[in-house]
Amino acid sequence: MEHTEVLIVGAGASGGVAAGRLAEAGFRVVCLEQGHWPDRDSYPAARPTYELEARRRWSGSPNVRGLAEDYPVEDSASDVAALMYAGVGGSMILYAADWPRLLPSDFRTRSLDGVGDDWPLSYPELAPFYERTDRAFGVAGLGGNPALPEGADPPLPPLPIGAGGLRVARAHDRLGWHWWPAPNAVLSAPYQGRNACAQYGSCMQGCPEGAKASTDVTHWPAAIEAGAQLRTGARVSRILTNAAGLATGAEYVDAEGRWQVIGADVVLLAANAIGTARLLLNSASPRFPDGLGNSTGLVGRRLMVHPFANVLGYFEDRVDSYVGHVGAKIVSYQFYETDTSRGFSRGAKWSLAPTGGPLTSALPTRAGSSTWGPGHHRHVREHLGHTVSWAIFGEDLPDEDNRVEIAPGLTDSSGIPAPRIRYRVGENSRALLDFNIARATESLVEAGAYRTEYESLMRYSGWHLLGTARMGTDPATSVTDPYGRLHDVPNVCVLDGSVFPTSGAVNPTSTIVALALRATENLIANRRDQRTAA
């Protein structure tokens, strides 16, 4: 039987980071990825039907795309639909590349605010890994943001904030509110052999320029050059364990549909907080009847997705917000930290986002309405190029009833049981979002908006999949140790957002990859003490 030292499940953000570092350190690495290599020439950015394609083949929802490599997610009992992408680079292929960090208080919500849980690490412990991954991915931004402690500047200067960003920045200056040019994992200048942003405005349907960071362009080429093996179209069904309770490898179905088994000393799970929970639950055995690593019953529970609201402002002047990067032009942390007088705990980060092209003006995917028949053209002219949107990410406190389970009777195209999610927006989140919608409306009115509209909860917003295998120091209350290693199975490590004890209120990819790098360095440093089944 084939055997490798390290088996990685998933070639996305965290899997790519781990593969690159482990291969560089001389480990034999095999990664199994259910999707395929993305073909940049197939991305729809330059086609006139781009916005139509974004609503199907390039949707973030696996249920909408329905590709063979996608697995369905039963989400009818969920307030928010799960979004992800299967392929080399993972969900980074379609993410917006907003690249903020957690704030120091995010690691201490229990101590500071009496909610959630403290993390088993602190901001200063993670900061050196943030700085390394910022350099590896090529982050554009401006140092000195007073929303964060001092540290190294991003490697590249910030992207343009555009006419809309400047208008809102001036408004925040008058209001005395925080704002800052947003950090994005999009190149503002050529970097490490990659081209700078060409401003297609299509980040969320694949970057045809390769300027947006995703591990298919930032990590996998070097990882493969260093010896890592990446197998696409390879879908893992379960992790295998021996009588001693250690992982021995995995069963998977290969690109030709043949069932295979690969042995491994160590298994790293990098399949996102739904995929990893699904795999752990599907790996139940007589020794682990409730799923692998699930002696606490917490695998799949505490799913957090960041409830997402948005406020749209209409301006008389053109702001041309469909040009350039999509993630964020500017950000505001004015209402991020807890203020008990507001009636809720924690807060939100705001990202000033573009509002799309003509089809999205006619058929808005965020706040906004449609007009058909008389008045249609006026409606589109008012929206297109004349609007900006504050995207509001609220802290999502962990709730054990919000969870990933195996959906009875539902499978993927390989017959592997598929997940069901149940997620409800909690009272704290609702109050938090309502407060921030009101403040964001004030922001846009101050910026000169003659009309505003809002969406109080966006259903198709579940990109930030977190918390389903939380880390901690106590095996009775956490699934993994502070480095992602399963308490129950010490040669299986979780690298993705599943390990987050709390969600913070920022886009999580920069934290996911920093944690993955930290966990990988821990594996390398402790390689001689690593228990294996061999």
Add this chain to the structure above:
Amino acid sequence: MTEQPPTELRDWLAPLADALIPAEDGMPAAGQLGAAGAQLDLVLDARPDLLRHLTRAYALTGGMSPAEALSTLPGLDPAAHAALLEAVAGGYYAHPEVRELIGYTGQQPVPVRVADFPEYLAEGLLERVLERGPVYRAVD
């Protein structure tokens, strides 16, 4: 090859497209620009999944006037109605003449230029953000 819609579906679609996007404010109607012809072919080439829903919409409203069809369909079959809007608007806003008329300049590769001294620095906006001090809580 993409499955082609039958002629009767095209005939049904053309007046509905004009009712949804009429000639007004210097803009042509959707039907004038081939909403049931070349633009529909373009749409279905990109989104073949829409044909199934359009076929249902036609079956449900084929004998109705455009106004009646558009007011009835959302209550009968929301997915078919949504597909109708996507197909008509998707074809219309993919047309180069429409893009020129509305001044849409997106989706063109324009290399990013990072200003040495952006306006927000020139205006001192960030200086005042910094003067207001940290907005994060220090943690021991």
